[in-house]
Amino acid sequence: MDDEAMTVAAGRQRVTELIRAARVCTLTTIALDGRLSGRPMLLPQTEYDGELWFLAHAGSSTVRQLRVNPEVEISFGVPVQRRWMSLTGTARDSYQPERAEQLWQPELAPWFPDGPDAAGLTLIAVHITDARHWTW
Template sequence: MAEKTEQEKRETVKELVKDARICMLTTMTADGKHVSRPMAVQDVEFDGDLWFFAYGDSDLVAQIGANPQVNVSFSDSKQKAWISISGEAMRADAPKKAEELWSPALKAWFPEGLETPGLTLVKVHADTAEYWDAAHSSTVLTMIGYAKAAVTGKQPDAGENETVRM
């Protein structure tokens, strides 16, 4: 298999993010502890930025204000794909962008829609992404590979694993 170019790797990340809607967004507290919470990525083509709706007075917004370095991880076990994106987060009070990203499903968390008091956006600009994509190997082949690795002591082939500068 030929080595992928950086652009091809970025395209793979883009496709994997598109398919995985829910992620875990990890921030750091003031006392240095990591905190992860499930978040829904807004349905917009991934261009290196991820967008989330949040309340302006939430712990999430306070934590990124103090330490903007975050990690966003996706897991899609059906597709056998995993992505870890490291980047910098910021609060983005951008009404036009919020209008563009809004979907009716968000009313479950923000009952007054775009008029919900304290509604804001969080933008994560990706610096790097690492992904594991085993979609092209069957479960049986993967299990055989793990069994073989256990016997031989060699690492199993778990599919494609790349780190990409965004």
């Protein structure tokens, strides 16, 4: 494996470790009026492969915002480990029933009481283009 591939593999492993530890992130979109708009989101996946996936309501402001401007930022941290990460990328909404089933977590039930088959449920996929990581 060359140095670049090692760096990508190591970076993906670092993101995977932080996702597993953090479980919740802030997903920031650009509102229709140009202001930044952040909200907490559950990180339902346990492996990172270059994209992060979220469950959302198809009619939500989050989905409307990313359809207009797909640039987003995802931030999360694990304070007890003194580790933080900021990821930026391009988002799209894409409902895939099989993936919704794979990503389903019981913690999502308050928002989607009918489970991964809930009416209006969609998925947000974020293709990560940049990552920043801090420790102290």
